[in-house]
Amino acid sequence: MLTPTEWHQRFKFQVRWTQQLRRFLLTEAIPQMPNRALEVGCGTGAVINDFHQSGTLPTHVHLVGLDIRFDFLQLAQKQKVTLACANAYSLPFPDATFDLVYCHYLLLWLKYPLPALMEMHRVTRSGGWVIAMAEPDYAHRIDYPPVLSELGKLQRQSLIQQGANPDIGAMLAGLFIQAGFQNIKTGLLGGEWDIPQDEETWRAEWRVLEADLQELVSKEKLQEYRKQDASAWKSGERILFVPTFYAIGQIPC
Numbered sequence: 001m002l003t004p005t006e007w008h009q010r011f012k013f014q015v016r017w018t019q020q021l022r023r024f025l026l027t028e029a030i031p032q033m034p035n036r037a038l039e040v041g042c043g044t045g046a047v048i049n050d051f052h053q054s055g056t057l058p059t060h061v062h063l064v065g066l067d068i069r070f071d072f073l074q075l076a077q078k079q080k081v082t083l084a085c086a087n088a089y090s091l092p093f094p095d096a097t098f099d100l101v102y103c104h105y106l107l108l109w110l111k112y113p114l115p116a117l118m119e120m121h122r123v124t125r126s127g128g129w130v131i132a133m134a135e136p137d138y139a140h141r142i143d144y145p146p147v148l149s150e151l152g153k154l155q156r157q158s159l160i161q162q163g164a165n166p167d168i169g170a171m172l173a174g175l176f177i178q179a180g181f182q183n184i185k186t187g188l189l190g191g192e193w194d195i196p197q198d199e200e201t202w203r204a205e206w207r208v209l210e211a212d213l214q215e216l217v218s219k220e221k222l223q224e225y226r227k228q229d230a231s232a233w234k235s236g237e238r239i240l241f242v243p244t245f246y247a248i249g250q251i252p253c
């Protein structure tokens, strides 16, 4: 079981993967910067922190972060943000409160993503935007060399056991249509990595893998995978690509 601080480290890595995509979504995909924005499922505030540090969202934007976990929000308190501990299915805001509502790696964790998207729709003003910034599709993950594809399958299985839908990325467009958005655009995050991968990133990813897989595979087998993975990254032939989708939709005027 990871502590909130360990989760925060994990979220910070995910935030690095999607940094350029978020900049594109906020500066090019929507026609103007919001005055009031809400992140649903903000966790420890990793995305909000990055928005502040990178200047992607100007400081005048009133940002609200909402999460169901109070212990995560305690870490998010360090940011300049208004926080709310609440459930994505019942957002504690009147209709049409925000210009922009977004989420980042949230929908895969929800048993019912459609009602949550409809709530996001409700609290966004007409003409405003809702963005699901990053949702994975582990069913189409690419692992190379082939011996490591088993690792990908185990990670997907572990996410299912934790209650997630690891394949939700491919469903995003359909969900946005059903939730009643207009002018929907969807796409996929690109994949780039350094060869060899930097050691710190590799170790951090393995800490997560070990926590996720400890009940699915023996310690010995996991160590075997770890060695194979290390050697493939060092030689430069390792490929690990999880297709990660985004979707953006507008509230009808």
Ligand SMILES: C[S@@+](CC[C@H](N)C(=O)[O-])C[C@H]1O[C@@H](n2cnc3c(N)ncnc32)[C@H](O)[C@@H]1O
Pocket (backbone or CB within 6 Å): 011, 012, 014, 015, 040, 041, 042, 043, 044, 045, 046, 047, 066, 067, 068, 069, 072, 086, 087, 088, 089, 103, 104, 105, 106, 109, 110
């Ligand atoms: C993978 S984390 C992503 C956190 C943050 N968006 C980020 O990218 O750093 C998913 C977050 O969704 C929150 N969450 C899960 N179910 C929720 C619900 N029903 N209502 C609100 N938040 C929820 C979790 O507590 C967690 O913080």
